[in-house]
Amino acid sequence: MTDLDEAQKREIIEELRTSVIKGDSEQAQAAAQRAMEAGIDPLEAVEKGLAKGIREVGQKFQTLELFLTDMIMAAEAMTAAISVLEKNLPENTSLQKAGVVVIGTVAGDIHDIGKNIVVALMKANGFRVTDLGKDVPSRQFIEQAESLKADAIGLSALLSTTMVAQQEVVMMLRDLELKDKYPVIVGGAPVTEQWAKQIGADAYGRDANDGITKVHELVSARRERA
Amino acid sequence: MDLSSLKLLEITRAARTGPLVDEKEFDLKTVPPKLKQLARDYEIAYSPETPVPNDKQLADGVFQAACDFLRDVGILCIDTGRLIKFEDREISEAANSAPTNVQVGTGGDAREMAQRGIEDQRPPTIIGGLGGGIVSQRYYEDIITSIAVERVIDAVCGGSLVEIEGGPIIRDSPIEMHAARFEANCMRNAVARAGRPGLCVLAGSPEGAAAVISAFDPEFGYRRTDMAISCLVYPMKTTMNLLNKTKHFVDYGCPIFSYADHLIGGYTGGPETTAISMTAHILANQIINRSSVQEISCQDIRYNNTSSRMSIWSHAVVAQALARNSKIITFSEAFTSSGPCTKTILYESVAPALAIVSGAHAGPGPAGCGTKEVNRFTGLEERFFGNVARSLAGKKLEYANDVAKAILPKYEQIFANPPLGKRFDECYEIEKMKPTAEWLGMWESVSREMREIGLEVS
């Protein structure tokens, strides 16, 4: 690779990083396209460009130099860029190696801020996340997990009256004999470790960061078993 | 808080832990074959030549089949996709510990309802009203008033508002609440205008539980002497929304009128299997919805009426099954194909009234045009229905059968294209709250015919 090529590569990777920091999905996609055309290794583009950008956003979010919306837009930009980078890869190859997670706010619950923070952080940590949104029927979590071959299911609830739907999902997994296939992590304001144990969830996320750690553990354990 | 509402908590939890089923499979592959098998096992067969049977074995067979059906199939909770299962003991208890005396209304309009027997001499209670038929905001109160002025009516059932303040009713919104409150106001005002402020009204066209709950208020809404309405979803289903309403009614302390409209020709097949299912629903309503009284309503799927030959047979058989084997108080709902200001609506309304002889009370109804035409309800057909029902008290099953055979030819042929008659404002002088001369003339003519066949309809 010539110096010019190196300079161009650095420039493209820098653009990937800044587009994520700015939360500009269009720019991120365009940069990803340029990266492909320039023959840059997709993994490098992710690690040195996109992931670096989102880690910076995450750090600034911790100190409130940046805010939740910045995290969300950054995660969206990253996802948009990755979808371009993955186009030329063999089917079922993912650049987000940490795992596949299906997540949502449970049925009857329309609160999703906490879940949105977790989604953004998960993406920042290399997970491929399918966010089902809010007020998600119990069966839909399972159907999506099956369809996407998920590594884990995340269930968020903000009300003491809706957290029971977390139990429903676990029960349904059991009845469908899928409990061992899809570990479940639960979280949300009224949710406690005791509740998680009571309903047979595999993990409890006390807050977003704790949730990420726990999901890493669940996915690793699952992969070891497989 | 009523402790019996705690039973509902058990049912709610059971709805979360029962066997998981697919709703479509349930409708198509569980309910129909089971009913067919039970009809065979208990030799239950429909005979078109005998619309009002006098057959104890048939009645008892329907009851037993219904118990088996409920025990084996259970009730599906749509929200959870799981079955609520019942044991024989619970079903037997439901049949035998239903309330034997139900008080409704106050003052001069207080009424006591008790279970009737087959060929019972005692006059039936008459619930007039729309059975949920569709009405406009403009005429709601007037229509109910026209019914409430009819002294033969012992309680009056509301309808379903098609709109409020010129717009549609949005479920679970302030609009639905406003509609619920408006309706409750209308019912209370209507009975006051009729000079019968204590008359029992039957609540509850709003769908959402929150709106219904908000309308139960002694100050402006439904009182403890009115009746709340609860139901199951055909076939063999319930929802959390319905259970929520029931819980509130039980806590509130008012009597509960339950229904589970059936379709002959629907998931429950022909008249014999629909009769089994109807009976099973009534038993299930008793357990789940803590019913005070219940409705029999087996409508012909083609015509949405209860005046067809098959409906007459089903109503008779279900009423007899329950009269002979339970303490449950039943009512025979009247849906006609024809509308007001036609002779055929009057002929048709005789049909569901015939179940009086089989042990039922009468109503709600009659509700014309299968309840699906706006404002086609008046007090005059209620007067006729009530008088016919009263005059059937003490008559024999054979007599009822003869009346059925005599009356059916007068209207059966119109089902495919029934006369819709006239709207309330077209056949009533609203200021005076009296039917027009045209409508009154029809009523007088058909009443005369009834007297000629032995019904003392004044």
Added chain:
Amino acid sequence: MNLCQRDASVHDGMLPGSSNLLDIVDRAKNGRLVKESDFECRLLPNRLKELVAQYDIRRDPEVLVPSDNDLADSVFEAAKQLLVDLGVYCHDTGRTIKITEEDVKDSLRNLPESTTIGSGKEARELRSRAVEDKRRPHFVGGNGGGICSSANYLNIFTSMSMEPDVDSVCCGSLSEIDGKPIIGRSPVELHAAQLEADWLRKAAERAGRPGLCLIGSGFEWAGADFASFNPDWGYRPTDAGCSCMIYPMKIDFNMLAKTKHYLDRRMPIHAYSDQLIGGFTRGAEETLVSSVAHHLANVILNHATYQHVNCQHIHYNNTSNRLSIWSHNVAGQAIARNSRIVTSSECFASAGPCTEMILYEGAAVALSVVSGLGLGPGICGCVTKGMDKFTGLEERFFGKVGRACAGMKREDANDIAKQLVKKYEHRFDNPPLGKTFNECYDPESMKPSKEWLDIYSRVIEEMKDLGFSL
């Protein structure tokens, strides 16, 4: 029979506020179609950023309780502008409810001079307060929806209702009934709401204050709320309904249905609108503008009688951090200087009962009384998430300290606040979670433990040294 006679006992359901709600639903059906994520992530934060710049709203990091009337007035103007520019997002229709300048003007003009809550000797007259007002602030007791077990709910709220400074009590959040989960939108939720109302009534009776105004229900679903109204054991017309806006700048039909129910019963309405500094409303300056805008929206949409300010930190979920304290004080001043809205300062503390820290945090938040705010709900320890970690003693402290702030100057409050915050902010990442009610209260005698009382007494003395006239 008199066909013209109506049932005299049936009053007409269409009260003026009630018919306004139908107009609101109409606007929700016909408003501008907006994707929710666009509203939350782009429209709202961008407009807030612009308004903060336009009105030059700036936070001085050295100041926790500003004495800057221009700042307060600017915030109020910015808030009005935000509401008129963006409207309120309706969750059910996916459209924005247009709010006009006339709506804002009329609703502010029509606010009553005072409202009565509670009954008998517990009747209280609510009036808005001025900045540095000498009058006693009203105090909303309770744990701000904090999680309580069914076994201890009654006792916890009895201990709070016993505190004489408490003027009304806000409900908690039941986590279970007899160990079994509460199933949302089911008879179990109805039952839970009824139990909660019954317990709150009993708690007030046990405290010898049967007429105490109860704010309920804490159950979000309207049906459960309505089922908990009962003259014998549930909420009464002298209690206050509980409505809210959904952060950020959203509402739904379920909430409007609750408002309608309260209006039909001519009840006072306590409405809230919790904010997140660092969330969709960006930093402290923007979130403060948003908070004031939510207050205005609550008046217009939810016919709020009284409200509370809650600007939580997104990471700590408390209102005792510097950013929140600043926001609460400026919001309070903005509202007090420009309207008759009655509002208070909610205290979400990181620490739990039976710790010094919870009291320090409460004192810091109580200082916002000088900015025209009332007190509460609070003190809500463990940011409401510690099961049963709520007692009456922190309420007692909050009330005492809050009362002592009446008439204090903002500059003095600022000095005290700066000293207080230094005592605890370094512990936000790992706060002392304290003890449960049963661990620091005797449920039989309803008295705090010696340990807890000692802590309380010690901190009271510290407060005196800091300058509170206790």
